[in-house]
Amino acid sequence: MSTPLLEIDGLQKAFGAVIASENLSLDVQPGEIHAVIGPNGAGKTTLIAQLSGEIAPDAGRIAFAGEDITALPVHARALRGLARSFQITSLFPRFTVLENVALAVQAHQGHSFRFWRPAWRDPALIEPAKETLRRVAMTRREDVPAGTLAHGEQRQLELAMALAGQPRLLLLDEPTAGMGHEDSVRMVDLLLDLKQEVAMLLIEHDMDAVFRLADRITVLVYGRAIASGSPETIRTDPEVRRAYLGEEEPA
Numbered sequence: 500m501s502t503p504l505l506e507i508d509g510l511q512k513a514f515g516a517v518i519a520s521e522n523l524s525l526d527v528q529p530g531e532i533h534a535v536i537g538p539n540g541a542g543k544t545t546l547i548a549q550l551s552g553e554i555a556p557d558a559g560r561i562a563f564a565g566e567d568i569t570a571l572p573v574h575a576r577a578l579r580g581l582a583r584s585f586q587i588t589s590l591f592p593r594f595t596v597l598e599n600v601a602l603a604v605q606a607h608q609g610h611s612f613r614f615w616r617p618a619w620r621d622p623a624l625i626e627p628a629k630e631t632l633r634r635v636a637m638t639r640r641e642d643v644p645a646g647t648l649a650h651g652e653q654r655q656l657e658l659a660m661a662l663a664g665q666p667r668l669l670l671l672d673e674p675t676a677g678m679g680h681e682d683s684v685r686m687v688d689l690l691l692d693l694k695q696e697v698a699m700l701l702i703e704h705d706m707d708a709v710f711r712l713a714d715r716i717t718v719l720v721y722g723r724a725i726a727s728g729s730p731e732t733i734r735t736d737p738e739v740r741r742a743y744l745g746e747e748e749p750a
Contacts, residue, residue: 510559580667592646607664651682
């Protein structure tokens with residue numbers, strides 16, 4: 500393999516007696532989708548929060564593009580090319596689709612969040628926002644208020660906002676959460692297309708989506724990685740089947 504884009508080495512995080520990350524190590528290669536799965540309470544969202552800089556680990560090291568970013572704040576990681584989406588969609592519902600993405604472009608460029616209508620004449624905001632909407636197939640929805648979009652479209656818009664900063668790595672927390680089958684399939688197809696442009700660390704409960712998307716899968720149980728490998732390796736691993744899939748080995 501090439502030099503990893505993201506390297507996590509010996510990550511430790513506890514909240515009192517609850518261990519969220521236990522000596523956790525994994526990596527993401529350029530152009531790879533690395534999925535992290537596990538039951539509720541396994542530490543998946545806490546892992547994403549540590550990688551994005553929202554939560555500081557108790558011990559361990561996080562490196563991005565060869566640089567130690569363990570102590571860097573959220574904004575510094577974002578400027579280096581790390582972008583996060585959230586399990587619960589967070590948009591500006593009264594703003595249009597285009598305005599939401601332009602705000603994300605504006606934030607990444609380091610401008611104030613004081614948002615004035617004359618800014619729409621600024622190509623530095625509008626052109627990148629339009630291009631980002633093209634990448635997620637939402638060009639025809641740019642004038643629609645975000646609050647009136649269907650749930651699946653809101654998730655697409657959130658993805659566009661994450662892409663607005665031209666990240667090198669997307670941290671995706673349950674991108675298909677709350678979606679019906681058709682919307683979920685559409686999101687998976689979109690992520691597969693984006694894989695050509697950006698690496699991803701994916702948290703996802705939908706196992707059909709995981710097995711379609713992932714190049715590698717790491718399984719967490721109580722903050723500890725019990726297995727890591729190709730989708731087929733994970734699918735047939737007896738410890739994974741017992742601990743996560745709830746299956747017993749045949750007698």
